[in-house]
Amino acid sequence: MIGPPMAETVPAVEIRNLVKDFKTSFRRQPLRAVDGVSIRIEPGEVYGLIGPNGSGKSTTMKALLGLVAPTAGACAIFGKDSLKVDSRDDVGFLPENPYFYKHLSGAETLRFYGKLCGLGGRCLQERVDELLALVDLEAARDRRLGGYSKGMLQRIGLAQALIQEPRLVILDEPTAGVDPVGSRQIRDLIFKLRERGITVFLCSHLLEQVQEVCDQVGIIFQGRMIREGRLDDLIAIEDQTEIVLRDASPGLISQITALVENTPGTTLVRTGKPRTTLERLFLREIRAEER
Amino acid sequence: MSTSAHSPRQGSHCGRILVIAVHAFTQLARMKVFYFLAIFAVLAIVSNFLDWSQLAGPEAVGVNVLRTIKSTSFGAMHLFSVVLSVVATALLLPKDAEDRTLYTILAKPVPRIDYLVGKLAGVLLLVFVSLVLMDVLMTVVLQIRTMMVAAEQETMAAAMGYTPEAIASLRADTLANGSSWALQGAVFAVFLRASIMASLALLVSTFSSSTLFTTMVSFVVYFIGHFQADARDFYLQAGQAGQGGLERAITLLVALVLPDFQLFNVIDAVIEGQALPVRMLGQLTLLGLFYAVVFTLASWFIFSDKEF
Numbered sequence: 001m002i003g004p005p006m007a008e009t010v011p012a013v014e015i016r017n018l019v020k021d022f023k024t025s026f027r028r029q030p031l032r033a034v035d036g037v038s039i040r041i042e043p044g045e046v047y048g049l050i051g052p053n054g055s056g057k058s059t060t061m062k063a064l065l066g067l068v069a070p071t072a073g074a075c076a077i078f079g080k081d082s083l084k085v086d087s088r089d090d091v092g093f094l095p096e097n098p099y100f101y102k103h104l105s106g107a108e109t110l111r112f113y114g115k116l117c118g119l120g121g122r123c124l125q126e127r128v129d130e131l132l133a134l135v136d137l138e139a140a141r142d143r144r145l146g147g148y149s150k151g152m153l154q155r156i157g158l159a160q161a162l163i164q165e166p167r168l169v170i171l172d173e174p175t176a177g178v179d180p181v182g183s184r185q186i187r188d189l190i191f192k193l194r195e196r197g198i199t200v201f202l203c204s205h206l207l208e209q210v211q212e213v214c215d216q217v218g219i220i221f222q223g224r225m226i227r228e229g230r231l232d233d234l235i236a237i238e239d240q241t242e243i244v245l246r247d248a249s250p251g252l253i254s255q256i257t258a259l260v261e262n263t264p265g266t267t268l269v270r271t272g273k274p275r276t277t278l279e280r281l282f283l284r285e286i287r288a289e290e291r
Numbered sequence: 292m293s294t295s296a297h298s299p300r301q302g303s304h305c306g307r308i309l310v311i312a313v314h315a316f317t318q319l320a321r322m323k324v325f326y327f328l329a330i331f332a333v334l335a336i337v338s339n340f341l342d343w344s345q346l347a348g349p350e351a352v353g354v355n356v357l358r359t360i361k362s363t364s365f366g367a368m369h370l371f372s373v374v375l376s377v378v379a380t381a382l383l384l385p386k387d388a389e390d391r392t393l394y395t396i397l398a399k400p401v402p403r404i405d406y407l408v409g410k411l412a413g414v415l416l417l418v419f420v421s422l423v424l425m426d427v428l429m430t431v432v433l434q435i436r437t438m439m440v441a442a443e444q445e446t447m448a449a450a451m452g453y454t455p456e457a458i459a460s461l462r463a464d465t466l467a468n469g470s471s472w473a474l475q476g477a478v479f480a481v482f483l484r485a486s487i488m489a490s491l492a493l494l495v496s497t498f499s500s501s502t503l504f505t506t507m508v509s510f511v512v513y514f515i516g517h518f519q520a521d522a523r524d525f526y527l528q529a530g531q532a533g534q535g536g537l538e539r540a541i542t543l544l545v546a547l548v549l550p551d552f553q554l555f556n557v558i559d560a561v562i563e564g565q566a567l568p569v570r571m572l573g574q575l576t577l578l579g580l581f582y583a584v585v586f587t588l589a590s591w592f593i594f595s596d597k598e599f
Binding site for chain 2: 067069085086092100101117
């Protein structure tokens with residue numbers, strides 16, 4: 001007899017053959033937003049779903065959260081059907097460009113979401129303090145959200161997503177419209193979540209950031225998953241090898257080049273200096289100016 | 292940040308509804324809706340100076356003023372409560388969907404019925420608090436003015452040689468036009484009517500995506516609701532006369548779906564100084580509850596399958 005699966009074997013996210021059609025007003029043929037997508041995310045992983053606008057990323061996330069009903073297929077969070085309310089016990093969600101209630105302060109917003117999750121009293125207050133510290137908004141805790149910048153709104157959004165200590169966090173374009181400094185802060189928060197074993201499912205246009213934080217990546221295009229796997233496997237160029245040297249003399253470079261040219265079946269593809277990214281350059285210069 | 296030592300918390304339905312209701316109330320209160328109370332105060336005070344009495348006898352002195360105060364106050368309560376309940380309800384749902392705050396709420400373990408009932412309860416709490424404040428203001432103004440009118444009548448009647456019994460009878464009649472329990476009952480009837488309108492607006496807003504559409508449809512239904520009794524009578528008479536067809540179907544639909552708002556005309560009788568029977572108030576309460584529950588359940592039926 002096969003017993004129930006152990007807790008560790010239950011995936012954080014399991015999307016099986018998801019299909020989602022939307023009715024359109026102008027033509028009889030429904031619009032297929034998601035077409036047979038399957039995703040499995042193990043607990044503790046950071047999964048990035050990338051794709052162009054209108055490729056079905058947000059619809060997939062909404063189906064996972066029960067905000068839209070699948071036309072076919074099924075979604076589950078830690079083994080619980082997404083269409084059931086109890087599947088949301090263990091999930092936090094940050095939608096794309098959230099506004100929240102402008103009349104509430106940062107602390108009031110977190111208290112509101114905490115109470116919705118059944119938190120209260122000292123436990124809730126401690127949690128609010130902890131999260132405001134985590135997202136670096138302690139100084140703005142009593143300021144109304146109407147006065148928050150875009151980056152601050154994203155961070156308070158991330159804090160509300162974490163209010164009930166979920167094991168899964170779903171982030172839809174978490175850095176959309178945020179400046180590089182705010183974007184970096186959110187990226188660092190995702191690292192912190194990973195360190196704490198929280199599963200993260202995010203979609204983003206910023207491929208470089210996805211590359212930095214994700215363990216697994218899926219590429220979705222016109223509603224279909226066209227490539228999926230471990231990031232390192234997907235981006236590695238199998239037939240090439242990279243050697244990065246520091247303070248190498250021109251003589252040493254010449255010797256290495258000669259050695260490679262004298263080795264049959266091996267081709268020197270390129271030599272030169274590695275480059276930093278524009279984002280790193282920008283952040284370095286900003287920090288230098290601040291000092 | 293503490294690690295996620297997993298312990299799923301289950302808030303109760305009542306707890307979640309209360310949180311959403313208090314939040315909706317706060318949201319509307321911070322939109323400065325209570326500013327209309329200043330307008331109400333001005334109306335209540337101005338109505339003190341409106342005396343169209345043209346009779347010379349002590350029976351007529353000041354009594355019209357008392358009726359004007361009540362009539363003006365109830366007119367303002369009616370207007371504010373219905374407008375507030377429709378517009379506030381019509382505003383909340385589309386705004387949440389537009390701002391995507393609805394996503395973050397429904398992504399928490401919050402059943403959709405809790406969200407709907409919480410929003411409705413928040414609007415009703417706001418209407419209730421507003422009506423209580425207006426009622427207090429009206430009662431205070433009415434009480435002061437009633438005492439002044441009674442004293443004035445007493446002086447005039449004594450000068451005209453009325454007997455003490457006639458003066459006492461006159462005083463009793465005047466006090467009957469002042470503040471009374473019937474007036475409080477009538478204010479509650481105003482609240483019940485506003486509750487039906489709020490739940491109706493909630494139902495419309497579940498399938499509408501615009502505040503303007505919800506508001507317009509709700510007010511049209513409110514207007515038609517005043518002809519519900521006529522529609523019911525037409526349906527019954529047409530049935531007896533053997534007439535049929537489309538007219539009967541339409542009148543049956545109106546008679547079944549819409550509440551009979553003419554029942555709330557008892558408020559006018561109370562303004563005229565008549566009593567409000569407890570039985571009538573009980574019937575209005577049951578009517579209000581029935582339609583509020585039916586409209587809310589219908590809202591849930593639509594909202595539970597709604598996609599965002």
